[in-house]
Structures are given as C-alpha cells and as structure tokens.
Amino acid sequence: MTTATTSRVRTRPPASAEPAPRRRRKLRRETLYQWGFLLPAAVYLALFFGYPVVKNLVMSFQDYGTATFYTGEAPWVGFENYAKVLRSSIFSTALTNTALFTAGSIAGQFVIGLALAVFFRKRFPLSGVLRSLLLLPWLLPLIASGAVWKWILDKDSGALNQFLVALHVVPTGVPWLTSTSLALVAVVGVNIWVGIPFNVTILYGGLQDIPDELYEAAALDGATGWRAFRHVTWPMLRPVVSVVLVLGVVYTLKVLDIILALTGGGPANSSQTIATESYALSFAEFRFGEGSALGNILVLISLVFAVVYLRASRRGVED
C-alpha cells in the first residue's frame, strides 16, 4: 500500500506544469478516490472486527447475564468480572493447560511439519499426490474429525487401544481421554495432527524459494545432508519459520472445537484451557460478563504474539 502510493506520487509530472486551482481540484478528487477504495475495507473491518471487539470489551465490564438479553440492562461492574475470573480456582489450571497445550502442539506440529516439508522437497513418484493427501486433516470439519478421534481414543472399544493391546504394548486399554494425566496429551496429539498440513504447506513454500545453487555450492564445500540443512536450509528458512511459529501460537491459543469434541475440558478440568473455560462461562452458564473477561485475557495473550509476528514480518520485508 505504502509503496504503491509513493511510487504514484513520484511519477506525477512536475508541479509547475499545471495551474494551481486545477491541480488542487485534481488532488481533492484523487483523495476522494482513495477514500472510496478504502471504504469497503473500513466498513468490513468496523462491522465484523471492530464491533465484536469493542462489544466484548464493554461486556467484560458489565454484569451481562440472561436477563440482559430481554431487558437490555447490563449494570456496570468495573473490574469485578476480571477479579472473579482471575481468582477462580480454575484459572491457574486453565492457564497452565493453555501454555502446555500451545507449546506441545507447536513443537510437535513444527518438527513433524518441517521434517515432512524437507522430505517432500525431493521429487519422487507420487510425491505430489502424497503431499496433497497431507492436506486432508485441514479439509475435514473439525467436529467430524473430533468425533472420529474420540472413538479412536476410547478406552474400551477404541481402535488405538485395540491395536496396542493386540501388539501387547499395553495389557489393558489406556484411558486416553479419561485420565487426568493423559487427557491433555491426547488432545495435544490430535491437535498436532490437525496442524501438520499448515506447517508443511508454509514451510514447503519457504523451501522452494531457496535456490539450488546454494546447495550445489555447499556440496562443493563438503556440506551435504545434515550439514547442508544446518548451514543452508535453516538460515535461509528462518524468516518463514518465525512466521509459521507465531501464527501457529496465535491459532493454537484459541483452539476450542477439538477440545470440546474430545474431552469437553475434562476429566476434572485436566484439559480445560482459557478458551474452553471462556466458552463454558458464556455459553453453558450464561455468565457472559465473566466469559468475555476471560476471552479478553486470551486476546491480550495472543496480542503479545501478534506484535512479535508483526515485528518479525516487518524485519523480513526490510531484509
């Protein structure tokens, strides 16, 4: 946007070529055009982005319950919703779970995603077909794949446990979704599966941009295999990596559907994250004020990473 405007300004004929009033009129018309082009985007942003954000912010300072919908009355309560949410015994659990869920998911998605991307860089028969098949988890509706995973991970009749028991890896079914120590692990596992396509796609794109000559030159210097990855691929891929990681964090922080479909945050809140707890407060208990307060805390956490992303991507452009 910025570059387009400046280049247009620069190519304009010298100012002295036209009389002043006409020039001014033309300038004004141009400003009007600029506004005209901006308006649809601005209206869209205000309606579908600005309004919900502002409404959510206002809501978090109000006693917003079921009655509010009919009467329209939502008394101002200041920071009470925030205090309630932060003091609640679930908050620390949810915060820890959110951190573990995000860190675990990102680590798994990234490592597997990068490995697959590097693997697919080599052309071999059917590589294109296989690569597009990898996108499948992305294309399935999460509620559907969540239901299937819930069945796969079931303690008594789940496919995974039947497989493990048949191979004598475990004596009896593992309670993947109903043990307090395993539920979060299982949910992270499924989320990794969901996130791999995103990581592969972006990282594969990044790998395509690395010129082959670099590898040839490196090979002449004796750097192949792991060393080529360490000294060529990794440094060249760094800008893409930072984008993938930061976007991944922001996407993962707010994951709701997978957890709801698999465990509903249970057992005993062991897979409850800030996102699921915020959902439960708003849409199961109808305490919208507290729900939006917790939601805003999550937005704030995401915002930190969004700023990191913006700075990283700006640095990328400047490079």
Next chain:
Amino acid sequence: MKRNSLTVRAGLALAAIALPAVLTGCGNSTSASSNGDVKTLSVLDYYTNEPDKTVIGDALNQCAQKAGVTIDRQTITGASLIQKVLQQASSKTLPDVLMLDNPDLQQIASTGALAPLSDFKIPTDGFADGVLQAGTYNGKVYGLAPTVNTIALFYNKDLLAKAGVQPPTTWDELKAAAAKLTSGGQYGIAFDANATYEGSWQFLPFMWSNGGDEKNIATPQTAEALQLWTDLVKSGSASSGVLNWKQADVKDQFVAGKAAMMVNGPWQIPPLDKVQGLNYGIVQLPVKTAGQTEVAPLGGETWTVPQTGNKAKQAKAAEIVSCMNTDQTQLSLAKQRNTVPSKTTLAAQFSAENPKLAVFTNLIKSARARTGELGADWPKAATKIYTAIQTALTGKASPSDALQQAQNGQ
C-alpha cells in the same frame, strides 16, 4: 506511513457513523400489527429427533386446528436452544409458543421474557408437585409440561440371569451385582459422569435419596453417594469412560453388551426395542439401605407463552399451551413418546395401560425438580456437583474433599 494510518483512522470513524444506521435498519421488522385476526403462530422447540419430531408436530397441529390457526414451527438442537432464545429476546423476535427444558424455565422466566399462564386462566390443577415446582417462578406458573420423565436402572436380563444376579435394590447389592457382572470386556454398570449438567442430573437420585441437598453439597450424605460412584469406577465395575460419556453413549455401551446395567431414561426405550435379541428390564435406582424411598429428578419439557407484545397472538398461543396439556393430549403424547403424563390423576390409568413405564410413572409422583430449591441459581449448583464428581472419580481428591472444594469454589 503516517499518512496511511491517518486515512485508516478516518475511514474507521466514517464506518462507525454508518454502523448504527445499519444496525437499526435490521431491528425494526418485529412490530406486527396486533389486530384480533391471528392466522399463524410461530413455535420453537428442540425435538429434532424422530419419532418425537413428528409426534409433537402432530399434537401441535391438532391443537392449532382447534384454535383456528396454523403453526409455523422451527426445531433446533437442544444445545443451541437457550442461545437462540436469548438472541430472539434481545431482537424482540421471540416465538409465540416456546418449549423450554424444565431446569431452564426459571432462568428464562426471571428475565421477564415469559408471560405467567394465570394471565390466560390456564388451569394448573392435578399436576404432580415437581412439575409445578419446575414451572413456577416467584409464585407464578410460567410453563407446563404435558409429559415428564426421570431416570432408572436398566438391566440386561440375559446377562444377569447368566451371572445369577437379581436386579439390585440397595447400594451394597448394586456394588456386589456390578462386580459379579464385570468380566473381560463387559462392565457391570454404565452411567453418565460427564462434566456437564447431564452428569449432575444422573447423580441427583443417588444424592437426594440419601438425604443430600444442592444448597450445600459438602455433607456426609452427598459424600456417601459420591463414594458409591467412586467405588464403582475404582473397583473396575464401571469403566472410567463414564467421565466422558453422555447418556446416549451409555445407551450404546448397554446395547453393545459392554455394560450389564445402566442408568438412563425412558427416551432410550425406542432405540432399545429396535435391537434384536436385547432382553432388558427396568427397576428403580438402588437406595442406600432397604426401605429408603428413591427421590427421582424430574425431567421433561415445558410449553410457555413468551412476552411478544402481541396480545391477540399471546391469547391464541395460550390456547395451544392449554391444549397441549389436556388429559387426552397428555395420555397420547406419553404413550407415543414413552414418557409419563404430568398429571398425577392420570397415573393409575396410564400405568395400567403401559406396564413398561410403570417404574417411571411411580417415581414421578414424588419426583423433585432441579430448580425447586435454587430456582435460577440451579446451574451454579449443577456445575459444582459435576466438578466434584469429576474430581472424585479421577482420584484427585476423596469424595468428601472433592465436594468441599467444589462447594467452596467461586
């Protein structure tokens, strides 16, 4: 750069001016003329599954015919009903006739969105106490349920006979029977200890029958009930899957022969009857010691008349609600939907004609409404109850500690 952000800011300001205009433009479609000539009534309910969808639809249409109107009916899933109602309340587009699950009624009535049925002189006599309790807010009746239900113990006759076990009537018998019926891939019992209101609902008969109370769940009586559930899971007589099962999953376990007994409601009878070779019986849920009476939780949906502001339509809507609750409709709905008429005066006749539902019919007479004591605050108590259940069943705390923590929480 600077100039750009200025433009963006100005654009946003412009949009902000346009926004209210757009929003008010959407909000004005409701003020229907309130003349006496009512032709159609809108109805909202959550009977999306067959046969309920058709059965209720037919009953509504018959009532509409009597009232000289037609029905414009919308059915949505149970999970999204309240969200939808709240949305409609804020945009003033509430339906003329609204179905609400009985534990939600008081919460919605407390918002002022419902009209008291006494305004329309709808008779409320003959109903079971629990039904009226559930439909009443601040001394006024806002909703009536034509038929109601509760939960009981379903048992697989063949599996029990093979193990030489009688259907249990006390907690000790239940534990012994469940242990005896557990072998290989088969568990003795299945129930729903999910971290939702459904889990709390399934626990209530055990808690209430033993003298527990939702006002304060940190009592020895409730702890004993939770100890029973904990023992069943710890001993392996029930799968730890109960923590994640809904009532429909529990039914699936029972149908598949993976649970010899289950806690469930009469709405599961149609799918159970469809299963070839499944021979099952229904008894009351066991109580702690012989001679205690079971206190069953009341389930079922009420019909209400929302405050739509259109008096003529509301009067017609009241006729529908009244008609849905006549003796005749109650009996026919109960029979078709495997539920129990909510008027105790019909119980004897209904029991005689539908012996399979006799257990439920008996329980309903003394059944207790979830909102009977706490009213609109019931959801908070229900959250505490399922939190304690999950904490105890996962072994994170003893039943009494789990209940104490949940009671103190928030």
